[in-house]
Amino acid sequence: MANIQQIAKRAGVSVATVSRVLNHATSVSPKTRSKVEEAIKELNYEPSMLGRNLRNSESRLLLVLLPTIANPFYTEIINGIQDTAIASDYNILLCETDSKPERENIYFNMVKNKLADGVISMDPTVNMQRLNELAEHYPVILCSEYEEKGDIPYITVDSELAAYQAVKHLIKLGNEKIALITSDEKFLYARMRRLGYERALKEFDLPIRDEWIYHTKGLEFQYGVHAMRMLLKQEDKPTAVFAVSDTLAIGALKAINMERESSDPIAIVGFDNISFSSMTNPTLTTISQPMYTMGCQATEMLLGRIKGEKVENIVLDHELIIRESTMV
Amino acid sequence: MANIQQIAKRAGVSVATVSRVLNHATSVSPKTRSKVEEAIKELNYEPSMLGRNLRNSESRLLLVLLPTIANPFYTEIINGIQDTAIASDYNILLCETDSKPERENIYFNMVKNKLADGVISMDPTVNMQRLNELAEHYPVILCSEYEEKGDIPYITVDSELAAYQAVKHLIKLGNEKIALITSDEKFLYARMRRLGYERALKEFDLPIRDEWIYHTKGLEFQYGVHAMRMLLKQEDKPTAVFAVSDTLAIGALKAINMERESSDPIAIVGFDNISFSSMTNPTLTTISQPMYTMGCQATEMLLGRIKGEKVENIVLDHELIIRESTMV
DNA sequence: GAAATAAATGTAATCGATTACAATTCGATT
């Protein structure tokens, strides 16, 4: 692969002139410009990002931290991030941590090593202390999962309110025994959604019963299946379920479908509006987050930080999507 | 952020010695080593990948090209790629092309620019001519979708055989009217799966009817729904369907579920064994590809190419997973 | 046509690492 020297020699100019042709096009005469462009074409030259980035000490790469791409919740957010990044000549590096600290370390080091210019973290399992340390020196944005009193700018939705509305919807349908399928409460979103759940129950003087609150070990379908089976085993069964994630809700639906005898219908509400949620039978009532927008705005925030600007936290609006799973 | 000069000064040694401490640890006395290590710790130093990579002219980044991460088919493959890459101190850059040529260009340029050391393409929509040109100068591997007579090494499964077995399974269940839901036949996998479908029908002297072969515009759920609706509209309805992708098959299932009156059950087989396929109602019979393995081996092939080795094409085994959708 | 000004181009330092080669130090051997 040709380098800038060879182009310069071939065009009979200096490397500076070649560089000028490549970048801020000012101050180079049409004749030399075309000579250089010709040389570039002839030698099939592509400027090395490595050299450029070293000199400019930037990589134009953004890190996107997420626990796993298997959760479809992230796909639309990522599309938003990607589109916005590319529009500003940045690229993104999708980093699955699989909730493993050693992976996290690798990615944090990439930022320190100047291999990435900033980070958008969507990973609830991230080590917040280490992330905060990183954020002292490098641009970092939290997306979706965030820290309430932290210093890192975030974009998210009002999980508490959304959960409250979801559960209120179930109550309005006449349900008085409403279960919650949630994940580990070390995650803020889980705590917030539980608070919303409890607020709705309290408001309508319904009891909050511990045996109707099931904590799962993860968000994969099978945990939803298992959680629902546990709830169905109880002598006093809930008539409705709010799950903090569509994946869990879909697993719960599956468990209900498998229990042929349980003829009393159980209403279900999920959270995220993943694409699969309209393919289930029945289709799933859920909370829709503006995921694409969230991705776009998170990226704009990050690009702002990279430029050294101050950015404000953002809380986006959500929406309750009513489908068959609460129409039984 | 400190650089290697500052460490050298602080430790009272030359940059060469610092570099030696960082890399091939030989030939540096214990005393100097600990002096240097102390300086590194004190200044909180992290070597810049940019400088290192420029000098070594490698980036230790692998590009993974795929049309979209929204198709769960890719998630397990990506896990395999990622694990293998990380084990060899490489990282991966997930590149969604969204089937847009301009995106593709960006990513190809990253390789030419030395920002990535090689490419694994899983994108059926990739511009094969341009990819072939790239492959003349840079390491490239095809994963899943491939080119039969091309020069680029590939890893895949035998789509024709898998399709043949899937359709044969439907025939053995007594179905004689078997429809095919497939995507655009510009993709090799679609052509191969159609061939398998036709081979099975021919073998059992069943007619191949054009009106039972439906071509979709994409692999998203809704295209499967639409395809099935079209098939159900026909006066002579098929009794079974083979779809070339689980996403299409799940959409087809949905369409069938929505047609309350159509009481005659329709058997369905998909392809890929994505995680959703065991969450549908009924659960989906499908072809399982060893996706994780495929990702691992694709990466090993690519790393081989990067080292300059020759690598052989690989065809992995698949498996028919029989579930409820063919047990009606 | 000479001087002043503007435009175009070149020279060389720089970014942060690696590494061939040279120089130095050290200990062992005689």
Added chain:
DNA sequence: AATCGAATTGTAATCGATTACATTTATTTC
């Protein structure tokens, strides 16, 4: 104590770009 060889450390070139500053060339003005 002198010599030799091995081990350690340093010097400086290098990777491929960008850019401040210097220099050359072209254009304008009187």
